[in-house]
Amino acid sequence: METIVATGVWMYAGTVPVTVRVVMLDYDFWHALGEAEDDLEEEESPQLNADGRLYYVRHRPGWPDGERPFWPDSQGFYTLEEAVVAAESAMPGPIRWQ
Structure with missing residues (x-):
């Protein structure tokens, strides 16, 4: 299950809006x-938070427009707050969260 839990806009070159999203998943994407690529060590397991979720940052175009x-x-984060901080540190300018 993919759920957008935060949306913001960063202005590239001060004029081009870039949408930044934090998405909550009920599985460990990476x-x-x-697992799908049969590229895990035997002891590796999903790293989910206590609620069985992770939060990921998405700032490239192409999703969720189909x-x-x-x-x-990004990597997965245990909390929304951690993902927001990571999104803000990844962008070279401020994000206006909606």
Whole structure:
């Protein structure tokens, strides 16, 4: 399950709006990818928070407009707050959260 839990806008070059989203998943995206590619160590397991979720940052275009499937631009974070801080540190300017 993919749920957008925060949306903001960063202005590229001060004029071009770039949408930044924090998406909550009920699975560990990177672990699932490794599992699908049969690229996990035997002891590796999903790293979910106590609620069985992770939060990911997405700032590239193409999702959720249906053009491409969801692909995060970050590692998974245990809390929304951690993901927001990571999003803000990844962008070279301020994000206006809605």
